[in-house]
Amino acid sequence: MLLHLSTWSDVEAFLERSKTIVIPIGSNEQHGPTGLLGTDWLCPEIIAHETHKGGADILVGPTFNVGMAQHHLGFPGTISIRPSTFIAVIGDWVHSLAVHGFERIYFLNGHGGNIATIEAAFSELYAEASFGRRPAGFALKLRNWWDLPGVMALVRQQFPTGHGSHATPSEIAITQWAYPDTVKSAEYAPQIAGSGPIREAADFRARHPDGRMGSDPSLATPEAGEALVQAAVRGLATEVEAFGREPKIL
Ligand code: NI
Numbered sequence: 001m002l003l004h005l006s007t008w009s010d011v012e013a014f015l016e017r018s019k020t021i022v023i024p025i026g027s028n029e030q031h032g033p034t035g036l037l038g039t040d041w042l043c044p045e046i047i048a049h050e051t052h053k054g055g056a057d058i059l060v061g062p063t064f065n066v067g068m069a070q071h072h073l074g075f076p077g078t079i080s081i082r083p084s085t086f087i088a089v090i091g092d093w094v095h096s097l098a099v100h101g102f103e104r105i106y107f108l109n110g111h112g113g114n115i116a117t118i119e120a121a122f123s124e125l126y127a128e129a130s131f132g133r134r135p136a137g138f139a140l141k142l143r144n145w146w147d148l149p150g151v152m153a154l155v156r157q158q159f160p161t162g163h164g165s166h167a168t169p170s171e172i173a174i175t176q177w178a179y180p181d182t183v184k185s186a187e188y189a190p191q192i193a194g195s196g197p198i199r200e201a202a203d204f205r206a207r208h209p210d211g212r213m214g215s216d217p218s219l220a221t222p223e224a225g226e227a228l229v230q231a232a233v234r235g236l237a238t239e240v241e242a243f244g245r246e247p248k249i250l
Helices: 008-017 039-053 083-099 112-131 151-158 169-178 201-207 222-244
Strands: 020-025 104-109 139-144
Touching (some): 020 039, 020 222, 039 222, 083 104, 083 112, 104 112, 104 222, 112 139, 139 222, 151 169, 151 222, 169 222
Parallel strands (some): 020 104, 104 139
């Protein structure tokens, strides 16, 4: 079930049989000369929506599509929020869902730069409960789509070299499969981009002039993307089901 295509009464009925919701979360940021700005939120959204389409009885919430992208602000089209804002907004999403009875909130993430701040948001939410000496009433889980069972092994097999860490062929392949009309090509020089530290936006653009980090996006194909989505869908369905079976939430 997709929350944005449901009514409040559909959600009320869903809560009778499940207290779990999946939130795709990512970032709107440059992905090199050929990667879509939405890549990091599109990948988890595509995987979550395909899991729903495949028949799993899951509820997928709206995609949280702007995240920790300050280092990409040297490239037009990037939109970022700061960590304190991200933590506050994640908190408000969680509280909104918890008010209605959701007890297990599973964030399917598509951006490595979000990880530390999502974890910090979880810590803030649990601390609110602990300082108030009361149960939180919810359990939170973060999973990066590439860490779903079976996915990284497939990535290594598909892209033994040139995968890198930003504008990777795996994430671009997924968007190519889902949005074939958007497939783009470019001449890359060097073919595999260099790597380096991540600091502020001006430093990032100076180190990574075309936006890639360690990757060769020309390796991406829609077929590779389809295989990755299929593996991720299997992993997500299994994990969400197991999360829902965890012992009762206080
Ligand atoms: Ni990305």
